[in-house]
Amino acid sequence: MKKVYLKESACIACKLCEVYCRLQRSSSGDLVKAFKKESPRPLPGVRVDEFGALSLSVRCQHCEDAPCVRACLTGALSRDPLTGIVTVDEERCIGCGTCILVCPLGVPQLDNTRKKMVKCDLCQGEEIPACVANCPNEALVYAETNDIQLEQAVLK
Amino acid sequence: MTVITKTEYLIIGNSVGGIGAAEAIRGADKEGLITIVSDEPYSVYSRPLISDYLANPGTIEKMLYRKPDFYQENSIQTVLGERVLKIDSEKHTVTLSCGQEIHWRKLLLATGGAPIIPSTPGVDLAGVFTFNKLDDAKAIDGFLKDRNQVKAVVIGGGLIGVSVTEALVKRGVYVTVLEMKDRILNTILDEEASAMEARTLEQNGVGIITGHTAARISSHVRGEVSGVTLDDGRTLDCEMVVIAIGVRPRLELAKEAGIITNRGIVVDRFMMTSAPDIYACGDAAEAYDFVLGEDRPTPVWPNAYEGGRVAGLNMAGVPTEYRGGTALNALKYFGINIVSAGMVASPDAGTEMLTFKRNGIYRKAVIKNGKLSGFIFAGDIGKSGILYNLMKDGIDVTDFKERLVADDFGLASLPEAIWRERLPAPAAGSVIISGAPEKPEEAFIGD
Numbered sequence: 001m002k003k004v005y006l007k008e009s010a011c012i013a014c015k016l017c018e019v020y021c022r023l024q025r026s027s028s029g030d031l032v033k034a035f036k037k038e039s040p041r042p043l044p045g046v047r048v049d050e051f052g053a054l055s056l057s058v059r060c061q062h063c064e065d066a067p068c069v070r071a072c073l074t075g076a077l078s079r080d081p082l083t084g085i086v087t088v089d090e091e092r093c094i095g096c097g098t099c100i101l102v103c104p105l106g107v108p109q110l111d112n113t114r115k116k117m118v119k120c121d122l123c124q125g126e127e128i129p130a131c132v133a134n135c136p137n138e139a140l141v142y143a144e145t146n147d148i149q150l151e152q153a154v155l156k
Numbered sequence: 157m158t159v160i161t162k163t164e165y166l167i168i169g170n171s172v173g174g175i176g177a178a179e180a181i182r183g184a185d186k187e188g189l190i191t192i193v194s195d196e197p198y199s200v201y202s203r204p205l206i207s208d209y210l211a212n213p214g215t216i217e218k219m220l221y222r223k224p225d226f227y228q229e230n231s232i233q234t235v236l237g238e239r240v241l242k243i244d245s246e247k248h249t250v251t252l253s254c255g256q257e258i259h260w261r262k263l264l265l266a267t268g269g270a271p272i273i274p275s276t277p278g279v280d281l282a283g284v285f286t287f288n289k290l291d292d293a294k295a296i297d298g299f300l301k302d303r304n305q306v307k308a309v310v311i312g313g314g315l316i317g318v319s320v321t322e323a324l325v326k327r328g329v330y331v332t333v334l335e336m337k338d339r340i341l342n343t344i345l346d347e348e349a350s351a352m353e354a355r356t357l358e359q360n361g362v363g364i365i366t367g368h369t370a371a372r373i374s375s376h377v378r379g380e381v382s383g384v385t386l387d388d389g390r391t392l393d394c395e396m397v398v399i400a401i402g403v404r405p406r407l408e409l410a411k412e413a414g415i416i417t418n419r420g421i422v423v424d425r426f427m428m429t430s431a432p433d434i435y436a437c438g439d440a441a442e443a444y445d446f447v448l449g450e451d452r453p454t455p456v457w458p459n460a461y462e463g464g465r466v467a468g469l470n471m472a473g474v475p476t477e478y479r480g481g482t483a484l485n486a487l488k489y490f491g492i493n494i495v496s497a498g499m500v501a502s503p504d505a506g507t508e509m510l511t512f513k514r515n516g517i518y519r520k521a522v523i524k525n526g527k528l529s530g531f532i533f534a535g536d537i538g539k540s541g542i543l544y545n546l547m548k549d550g551i552d553v554t555d556f557k558e559r560l561v562a563d564d565f566g567l568a569s570l571p572e573a574i575w576r577e578r579l580p581a582p583a584a585g586s587v588i589i590s591g592a593p594e595k596p597e598e599a600f601i602g603d
Contacts, residue, residue: 003580005581049567050568051559055568058566058579071458071461073204073205073457074205074221075202075221095493096204096487097493097537097540098486100539100540102484102545104541104545104578105567106538106539106540106543109538110493143582144582
């Protein structure tokens, strides 16, 4: 599978990844409406953490053996055995936050309006995720990963 | 239905621990017959959802922990609504309540916990409930159906007590929580976070009485609850009582089979009991706590899954060590999100506390010998997983401990070696695709 990786030396903390992720998730597809009008307001599945001069664009890594999937109280989280994408079934998510508590990157976010967990889904349906496509300094790359679980699934 | 008389893997218990084991076994062994026996008649459901069920009764389908075809997909045989009466560890058999015997090669005890019932006079009256499984929620629902303006006393202000309280409030019940200690949720929260929860409960009309116990449950109409008398003689009128003072591991089967038990079933780091080929996990077992550095029961859902998974792998011949769990809770009562992990309620001497409090957001990190031994995030639980994993990995946080509770805390606040290890790099030789392909120039790196 392909994942989004960060060349942190090129990250300029512009947060356009957050902006375009939010736009991608908006129902209107309009930047201003996504931020100002839409209700519930879409949350981005990526965040930029900063400390001093360092900035890191962080999102779900769709882990093999994902800790969030294992910890989920309701079974709402699962990892697709063929694509490797970790997704949340909103019908079953109760917004408890257990996934946030066990994620090494702390990337799931709670949508407080909808009481659901939100995170990166690698922009299903798009060739390149919106954050990568709109990163102005090529700090984000979309690249293949070694994934033992997926290799085994293909061999089955 | 085929009668199972012989199975490769037998799992007693059809909740998260048993399912964690079954999934792990099936991942490692595609063929061996897995059989799950449970005294509950249902497909695996999420126990934390019994509160939602009571608040808004619906179908069990909404509560299912795995898809309806889970057992079929994984070739798992189930024997539901049937009790295991006896384990013979020598002969490798169990005897079911219907008299049938099942021979197994590897056995897992995922028997869970049972509510502790005090010897308080009146606990056997109609209208006294526990709140541990779906049938408990159904029983309370049945009680409430034909009644209005019901008053309830919930004995015990822990997780189960507060969970049932929230559900009852949503059903229009007037609830008083009776907590023996000086504050609710005292085993998983510190004073500050406890007070936040108490305020929230009170704002939702819940009465809280701390520092007292129930001396007796009284009855005016024969057999029915009419009130609770406290240890100081005060009386609370009510039509129903929920006993929520705690859960104890179900050990009977293990004990009778001669398996060593302490507070829970004693297991090694491979989740194996004192009897060869018999494993245990979940609320029934006392497994390794990585914060405490010793074994203790940590009856929370995610630990049961992890322990079950490790047990399952070992049962299927894949030697796997349990990394350990610790207390771990995510609360969302009445819309307030709080997470806590490790030892936060009453830290021992020699610990250092770092706190942050502003605009309804509260964070606390407990540091012991340079390492995190517990934390609470309340109001905003984002990024709490970073702390959990620092604690789990036993990382020395001395040099950056203040940042852990800071307003702008994030992955970048950690030392480079640590964030790099957590942010993986692409596989060597992989094709790199980046955005804005029309731009010819190199990325600008700067000085």
